[in-house]
Amino acid sequence: MSGIGKSFAGVAALKNVDFELRGGEVHALLGANGAGKSTLMKILSGAYEGDEGTIGIDGETLAVRSPADAKKSGIHCVYQEVDTSLVQHLSVAENIMLDRLAASGGSKWISWGKLNDEAAQVLAKLGLQIDVHRSVAELTLAEKQLVLIARLFAQEAKFVILDEPTAPLSMEEAERLFGLMDGLKAAGIGIVFISHRLPEVFRVSDRITVMRDGAVVMNESADATNAGDVIRAMLGKSFEEEYPKLEATIGGPLLETRGLAAGRRVRGVDLTVRSGEIVAVVGLVGAGKTELSRLLFGADVAEKGTIAVGGKRVAPRSPADGVAAGIVLVPEERRKEGILVRESVLHNLSLPILRSLSRFGFISGAKEKRHADGAIARLGIKASRPDIATAFLSGGNQQKVAIGKWTSTDASVFVFDEPTKGVDVGAKRDIFRIIGELAQQGKGILYLTCEFAEALGLADRILVLCDGEIVREFGRGEATQEDLLYYASAGKEDLA
Template identity: 65%
Template sequence: MTANQEELRLEHITKSFAGVPALKSVDFTVHRGEIHALLGANGAGKSTLMKILSGAYTLDAGTITIGPREVKLHSPSDAKKNGIHCVYQEVDTALVPQITVAENILLDRLSTREGGLWHSWGQIYREAEEAIAKLGASIDVRKKVEGLSLSEKQLVLIARTLVEKAKFIIFDEPTAPLSHEETTNLFRVMKQMKAEGIGCIFISHRLPEVFEHCDRVTVMRDGQQVYTESCEASSMDEVIRHMLGKTFEEEFPKRNVPIGEVILQTDQLTSGTRVKQVDMQVRSGEIVSVVGLVGAGKSELSNVLFGALRRDQGHIFMHGRKLSVKNPSDAIEAGIVLVPEERRKHGIMVEDSVQQNLSLPLLRQLSRIGFVRGRREQEHAQRLVDRLGVKTSSLKQQVKFLSGGNQQKVAIGKWVETKADVFLFDEPTKGVDIGAKSDIFRLIGDLAHQGKGILYFTCEFAEAIGIADRILVMCEGRVVKEFSRDEATQEKLLYYASAGQEDES
């Protein structure tokens, strides 16, 4: 093959959503027979670019070529016809659990009329067995997929790409749910595919894996491709610098608040495989930020503390007293409240008014003999709207018609006049404009000034450094490092959040 025939080339790829640019003239090239890492912070544009390449999104401008030939990808089917396949982290979404391994491997063929209406089951089992054997695996192809382990399901997906004669495969965070042994086996398979001339695109947050197994690395930031280099000629520090962009400057003032006694404490707190033996403390007036990348366990930890996720081991203490938090009602009763990441699903009632949302936690105090006192409810809501700076045409306006930032202010505001001592904020600035972010930071500072304990869960490292007194770094369900505000830098946080402790020596 000539070099040109070996290339998958994306040039000047542009994509906007509702007028907001997600990709800005991105160039990205993958050779046959290489493992090319695609990196970037959350929101950098990696997923959008790969959804265009896999046919899930259509591009607004730009070209995709394989060798000398331009290809048009309007659907996942178009991508597969051109030899482009995906292996997702959430393998169950791409498999049918009630049918056999063999049927799943040859699913694309069986679901179309390719090969005619009749299929030889003997031939199907042979092809599936050959594909599995090629991966060096031992899986009974007559077994139903629902009985397989996670890594075995992933191998079934990879076997499907071999049967379909894939030329390029997108691996989207494939190692995130795997054990060390399973991860080692996956990379063995990827290197085997590389040797057979398949181009592998590897999306990951784990930098040590990238530099151990990949040939080249591309970094995206703010919807643009900002860096491409061979892994041999690059370094983790160089990649981190390009992921973060310009040197950090604090974008919001940190309010000085006296730090008091310990309010909340956990001891070996564990929930499944996503929260592992977490020890931490939060003091009165203190803002503790918990940072990590996607899949680190931040949201799960906030949900365990709030009683929305089961605690398997360990203990939670409030003011030195051991709690039994079995559901959110227990947490609220104990003085722990949560502003969740998915505010429209769990933080607000979108069909109800601003007034009703802000009154919800205090209905008992605002009611008399079972009836809500309208004037008291209205005064309470108006006081919070003024205090929070909620931009609404009326207290009666449905929350779904507010902007994202104003919805978040309502999600936070409903708790501020409760007796809560600990506030959990899970990605509170997600989907929020700059002005609303400033208001949210100010509000959190006010709560700390009142002596509340704040846990701020975020993947935005700049925010953590700007707002927190202490920063805990999570990776793979564990707190792996703690920094004071003065010690922390974005480079250090990203290093440990990316499993950098593995290479610390």
């Protein structure tokens, strides 16, 4: 890609960008929110047309005006939202061979036996054991991701864009994906790898390009740079400068649980969160973090134990009960549970406080707009206008909306479940600032995460959750990432 330029409504999103991808390499493309990496890849995959510049393969200039043009040239994209790339009611085989089915033009003469055999051969070549007759709707997120990778082989892709492919995966599933990426490399396929997780970027990448403000600011081999340099290039300053911990006065207990339990994932949790305090609960995937957050919020009902808010016993049996008790949740699956993606930013921010914006059952449009304008400015939400659909925002800005809708309520306890999942470094900075400001206002913060570095940088206390139980507590500055991993993995020294 040479001299690529693109503007939206007169605002330059890309400025004279050059990007190169070789066959059989993994080239990481990094950048904060609004850096231009998504726009660049949309031009490469045919979703957008560039205003300036050229795209070429082996020195031959291409005309990429649609995704179909890109696919003809062997350029394919696997998006973060895997469900949107698969047809849920079709089988695994049909999804893998989808382009073949589409090319048949609706012909009734399809050899289903041959189609299933070919799909099975592709899966076998990748070392994947997935029944080709299963409906895609029955698969886990990780299995769906693997089906998409298998489709790339069936389509004989030459270049692949992997957009946040590990965001929905556990550590073990991510390792399996990296093994498949090695297979793609060995087959001579070039991979553009977009991720916000720097350790995995350095684990799999041959080269790293960093974009900032629509331009390329770094292009180095992975061996010639490090995480600190990459963060500095992304932000224009160091990690420490971008993530200062805001000082807050810690008061008396706000949230207390004793013996809280439900099912096999939450087994007798005791914890306390004080006003102005950020308490991180860290654990590996499957430790029970999400299940604990749902019990506190009332999305699931506790079988045993007690919850108290401000010294008063509560027993939330629904999210409405949780909100009434002063507990709000920013869930891990923000697009499914945290926001209404088809609704505007304006309406999402208003939802929890409609009563205060209404009179005689009618919402005041002027009040709602004033509230949204104030929240957008305060939270740093990058939206062209308040009435834009939330689906059109970046992941980081969608998360700010998911958080922001609760900030005007009377909630005293904020529960965050993996709030930085699939969020870039720049948006993380804003989310950490918002959380710090809530603590300064005297709110109690419970921060559930598998990102140990975030817990160490943000929390006043860290609780380690393993198999549904709190197994260790650390004060600020008392633990290292190795300590947290040791206890989170049940003290299994080999894993640690």
